[in-house]
Amino acid sequence: xxxxxxxTVPGTAADTSLSKxxxxxxxxxxxxxxxxxxxxxxxxxxxxLDPEVAExxxxxxxxxxxxxxARNWECFHAIVRSLKALEADETLLVQSGKPVAVFRTxxxxxxxxxxxxxxxxxxxxxxxxxxxxRAGLMMYGQMTxxxxxxxxxxxxxxxxxxxxxxxxxxxxxGNLSGKLxxxxxxxxxxxxxxxxxxxxxxxxxxxxxxxxxIKKRLKTGYCDVMVTSLDEAxxxxxxxxxxxxxxxxxxxxxxxxxxxxxxxxxxVPDLLTDQTSAQMQRWSCGRRIPKSTRSxxxxxxxxxxxxxxxxxxxxx
Amino acid sequence: MAAMAQHVQGMxxxxxxxxxxxxxxxxIRTFAxxxxxxxxxxxxxxxxxxxxxxxxxxxxxxxxAALSGEAADIARTDQLVLExxxxxxxxxxxxxxxxxxxxxxxxxxxxCWLGYGERDKFGLALNxxxxxxxxxxxxxxxxxxxxxxxxxxxxxxxxxxLDGSDAIADWPLLNALINxxxxxxxxxxxxxxxxxxxxxxxxxxxxxADGTKEMAKRIERVLTNDPGMGVVRHVDAGxxxxxxxxxxxxxxxPMG
Numbered sequence: 001x002x003x004x005x006x007x008t009v010p011g012t013a014a015d016t017s018l019s020k021x022x023x024x025x026x027x028x029x030x031x032x033x034x035x036x037x038x039x040x041x042x043x044x045x046x047x048x049l050d051p052e053v054a055e056x057x058x059x060x061x062x063x064x065x066x067x068x069x070a071r072n073w074e075c076f077h078a079i080v081r082s083l084k085a086l087e088a089d090e091t092l093l094v095q096s097g098k099p100v101a102v103f104r105t106x107x108x109x110x111x112x113x114x115x116x117x118x119x120x121x122x123x124x125x126x127x128x129x130x131x132x133x134r135a136g137l138m139m140y141g142q143m144t145x146x147x148x149x150x151x152x153x154x155x156x157x158x159x160x161x162x163x164x165x166x167x168x169x170x171x172x173x174g175n176l177s178g179k180l181x182x183x184x185x186x187x188x189x190x191x192x193x194x195x196x197x198x199x200x201x202x203x204x205x206x207x208x209x210x211x212x213x214i215k216k217r218l219k220t221g222y223c224d225v226m227v228t229s230l231d232e233a234x235x236x237x238x239x240x241x242x243x244x245x246x247x248x249x250x251x252x253x254x255x256x257x258x259x260x261x262x263x264x265x266x267x268v269p270d271l272l273t274d275q276t277s278a279q280m281q282r283w284s285c286g287r288r289i290p291k292s293t294r295s296x297x298x299x300x301x302x303x304x305x306x307x308x309x310x311x312x313x314x315x316x
Numbered sequence: 317m318a319a320m321a322q323h324v325q326g327m328x329x330x331x332x333x334x335x336x337x338x339x340x341x342x343x344i345r346t347f348a349x350x351x352x353x354x355x356x357x358x359x360x361x362x363x364x365x366x367x368x369x370x371x372x373x374x375x376x377x378x379x380x381a382a383l384s385g386e387a388a389d390i391a392r393t394d395q396l397v398l399e400x401x402x403x404x405x406x407x408x409x410x411x412x413x414x415x416x417x418x419x420x421x422x423x424x425x426x427x428c429w430l431g432y433g434e435r436d437k438f439g440l441a442l443n444x445x446x447x448x449x450x451x452x453x454x455x456x457x458x459x460x461x462x463x464x465x466x467x468x469x470x471x472x473x474x475x476x477x478l479d480g481s482d483a484i485a486d487w488p489l490l491n492a493l494i495n496x497x498x499x500x501x502x503x504x505x506x507x508x509x510x511x512x513x514x515x516x517x518x519x520x521x522x523x524x525a526d527g528t529k530e531m532a533k534r535i536e537r538v539l540t541n542d543p544g545m546g547v548v549r550h551v552d553a554g555x556x557x558x559x560x561x562x563x564x565x566x567x568x569x570p571m572g
Contacts, residue, residue, distance in 0.1 A: 025423050027385025029453050036383075036454045036526040037501050043383050043423065044456055044522065053422035067509070108534060110495075112502035119507060124514040140508065143461035147504035147520040151381055152421030155460060158410065159377060162429050163340075165406050166366035171336050174406070183340070184323070190340075199413050221417065256319035259326030263333065272327055272335040273362070274344055 018073050020058055024050040035088045037111045042083045044148040045069055045076075053152050060097075062150050067142025071097030086111060097139035097146055116141030156189055160196035167271055168200055177201035178244040180237060182262065182269035184255035186223070187213040190275030194223040194248035203240035204248040205233055205269075207255050208276075214250035226250040230258060234267060324348030324356050331359055338365050341472055364476050372550045372558035374432025374543030376463035380442070381425035384453035390424040391415070392451060396441055397428060431464075432547050433565055436539040439525060443535055446527035456501070457539070458522035461509055464546020466491045469516035479553045485517035491545045492519035498541045499523075499534030548572070 025043035026032070033039040048069040049057045060068045060076060070076035075098040082092050082099045093101040094114040117140050119128060132138040144150040168176045181197045183190070186208035194217060197204035206223065208214055217223035224247055227233050233251045240247040251258070255276060262269070324344055331337040337359040339345050349356040370376070382389035394411050401407055410428055430438060435457075445451045459466075467473045470482035489505065496503045500521040507517055523538045525531060544567055550558035551572045562569055 025383075025385070027423075029384070037524050040383060040454060040456050040522075040524040040526075041502055044381070047381070047422045050422040064509075107530070108499045110500050110503050113496065114502065114504040115506075116504065117507045117509075117513065118505060118517075119513070124507065126513045129508070129513045140513070141504070141506045143506060143509035143518060144458075144520065146506060147461070147522070148502070149379070149381075149456070149458035149520060149522050151379055151423075151425040151427070154414070154418050154421075154425065154427050155377060155379070157418065158414070158427040158429070159462075161410055162370070162377075163362055163366050165410075166370060167336065167338070169406075170366065182335075185342070195417060199409070199417075254319070255326075256322040259323055260329065261326075263326050263329035266333070268330055268333045269335045272330055272337040273340045274323070274327065275340045275342055276323075276344070 018077060020073055021049060022051050022057055024052075033084050034086065037088070038083050038086045041112050041148065042080065045079065045083075048145060048148050048150050053150065062142070062145035064142040064145065066140045067145030067150075068097055068139050069145055069148065071139040072136070075099065083112075096137070097141065114141075114147055116146035153192070157192040157196055160192040161199050164196050164200045164202070164271070172270065175201050176271070177246070178241055179203065179270035180205065180241050181271045181273075182207075182259075183273045183275060184208065184259070185275035186210075186217055186250055191217055191222060193275060194250065195221075198224070198246040198248050201244070201246050202271075203237045203245065205237055205251060206248065207251045207253050207258050209252070209254050211252045214252060217250060222248075223250045224248045226252065228252045230261060318351045320344060320347045321351035321353045324353050328353070328355060328358055338362050343471065361472075361475050363473055367473075368550070368555070369557055370429065370431070371464035371546050372555050373561050374435075374464050374546040375429050376431075376466075376543065376546065377427055377460040378430045378435055378438075378457070379425060379427040379459055380455050380457045381423045382451070382453065382455055383423065384451065385423055386452050387420060387424045389451045389453070389455065390420070390426050392445065393426060393442060393455070396445065397426075397438065400438055400441060401430075401434065430543075432540070432543040432561070432567070435543055436536050439523070439535040439539040440532055443525040443527055443532050446525050448527075454524055454526040456522050456524050457535070458520065459542075461488075461504075461506060461518035461520045464543060465549040466520065466542070466545065467516060467518035469511055469518070471511050471515060473510075473516075477553050478555055481553055487545070487549045488517050488519045491542070492521075494541050494545065495519070495521040495538055498537040500538045500542075501534075 023046045025047040031039040048062045051057050054062045060070055062069050079099045089107050090102050091105040091109055092112045096116050168174055179202050181202040182205045183193050184207045186206045194204050194206050214226045233249045236249055327337055339361045345356040397411050446454055461467055466488050468485045468488055474482045492503050492505045501524045502522050504520045509518055547558055547562050547567050548569055551562050551569050
């Protein structure tokens with residue numbers, strides 16, 4: 001029997017009717033719904049808002065900048081109440097994070113049906129969405145935020161692992177051992193690359209202009225070493241390739257200089273890609289990372305690019 | 317030359333020198349193209365190059381979470397994966413390394429890519445473990461909306477479909493309908509995930525293994541039909557891998 005933690009289920013212990021948490025899924029075999037199907041939905045909703053899991057649980061934001069688990073706190077508590085009262089032959093309907101109906105269906109039917117962030121084609125754009133969101137009529141559900149099955153950052157690592165593994169299978173006989181993988185971007189979605197590459201046996205070079213991002217990967221054990229010169233990086237990696245060792249190196253620098261430099265030197269990676277947040281230019285920020293990190297432009301860019309949703313929307 | 321163009325030009329030069337090169341979903345090719353690199357699209361996007369062949373076999377990011385909250389339950393399910401698919405080295409390597417390197421966030425959980433014919437097998441075995449009391453509580457099985465037959469997203473998951481069907485949103489809607497009809501525990505239809513409002517349509521399902529015989533039937537249907545949507549979606553688009561896979565596995569496609 002697992003440990004049940006009192007006070008974490010809304011509507012129990014010290015919780016007030018509009019508490020903003022923090023919440024986490026109850027553990028163990030004691031349930032507060034009328035069956036495990038309903039209890040599962042309740043626990044996964046609460047798990048999405050667990051501070052260990054969610055990006056900004058106090059705002060109901062699970063991941064991807066604005067991907068939410070419920071429209072607002074009133075809706076959240078109404079969903080919880082509805083799930084607790086839901087019979088085994090009833091189905092709860094959720095419209096953009098708001099519970100709108102409980103219908104009698106049958107025991108084999110889904111217990112919850114959810115539609116989030118959908119608009120009719122002609123009006124299907126951010127401007128119209130934001131308007132309706134501000135009016136309290138909609139919610140951005142991302143992919144697994146509004147559907148209560150986000151489980152943290154394991155998904156990025158696994159997806160990246162799978163991509164490198166598929167490339168290894170297609171081009172290198174199934175393994176990246178003795179192969180040099182080069183990429184840019186060690187933040188957000190790119191941060192899983194060093195570990196995903198070494199899990200496939202590769203010698204890995206990840207280039208990022210921001211040393212803080214690389215340091216973060218060192219701290220979590222996702223990246224092995226950080227260097228500041230290309231010569232130093234290549235010395236380590238050539239050795240690793242020769243010995244067939246899995247090693248990851250984070251190099252502080254700018255891809256716009258270093259990738260052409262590799263070509264100039266004739267250092268040809270076996271596998272080459274990039275995960276710097278290039279999308280920002282198209283989607284919102286409108287600017288590419290400045291080439292020099294010492295420039296005033298760089299500091300301005302950093303200070304205004306933080307809130308860009310697309311950079312943070314990859315994780316599921 | 318602008319930074320991004322310079323970066324992509326470097327990638328193209330290295331590609332010419334023999335580096336296997338691909339775009340990893342950040343649209344860097346498009347920016348470079350707009351900045352004057354005319355052959356920016358000479359290297360492919362990651363989905364057409366590497367992910368789509370997996371989608372053709374119904375493979376995608378399948379996941380499960382232990383409602384008990386106990387890490388031991390996930391350790392047992394990791395063992396189950398290794399028992400059921402001993403021939404899949406890549407999968408085994410992932411599971412063993414994930415056990416060492418992945419720190420659980422919230423309820424203990426595991427992700428691994430399983431395909432058509434694998435997810436139902438795993439789901440039924442998992443339900444049996446719950447029934448036998450080998451797991452301390454029921455387990456939820458779900459997936460990302462980014463899956464083989466559940467998303468239309470022309471800038472990413474359905475980029476450059478063979479038949480030009482990139483923007484057709486019927487598929488994720490059919491996927492949601494069949495999952496509801498098959499008895500998933502909860503089913504969702506969303507817009508705009510990953511790439512923004514108006515740029516994608518996608519659906520999800522979660523099914524609870526509570527150890528009952530009734531759920532075994534639902535699990536078998538959902539975890540067959542859900543990845544089956546990925547197979548038929550790619551058969552319809554004309555992918556030879558999907559057509560061969562459907563024939564081999566007996567997925568019924570009226571005009572396939």
